[in-house]
Amino acid sequence: AQSVTQLDSQVPVFEEAPVELRCNYSSSVSVYLFWYVQYPNQGLQLLLKYLSGSTLVKGINGFEAEFNKSQTSFHLRKPSVHISDTAEYFCAVSRGGGYQKVTFGTGTKLQVIP
């Protein structure tokens, strides 16, 4: 079974500074990887996903993530954060191909400081 670990429960960062949210996964087979964002009192929405191909994935709101198979990582980055990026970020993984369960990490709270 696959699993995903988000190493940081909270990440405070000043506005306009860069940020990296870390995610490591565990799976013995090929995987699909996702980052979802949850704004306060809302449901989750997709930021970006990796299915195959280029290991650098660009998503909405200026976020990007890089799939690193050797390090089993899928870290999320943004070069300059805004106050509006304050939210909970979830990394998720599923086995590739067909219908498979998606497993979510425990989330990282990004707190952007003005």
Add this chain to the structure above:
Amino acid sequence: DTAVSQTPKYLVTQMGNDKSIKCEQNLGHDTMYWYKQDSKKFLKIMFSYNNKELIINETVPNRFSPKSPDKAHLNLHINSLELGDSAVYFCASSQGDSGNTIYFGEGSWLTVV
């Protein structure tokens, strides 16, 4: 139009009561889910239906019973509510393959007192 809508948004009820949460999606998806998010934001899948057929049933007490009358609806009924059932319940949907995006509703905040 809201893609995945669930009602009620807020629900406060006493221990021992039975309650239902309704969910509808207008995206034409064939797969629907119920997730539970606890106070620490941990998100756990409870059930998944594909074309009205139950395909994922995680370790969830029998007091929780999902019902899917058609592809666009997945309701959650909870019997004999307990304090530990207090959480946010998210309905979601996606189309087929696990590589596709999961679309979430806005959540139903359940508080058991």
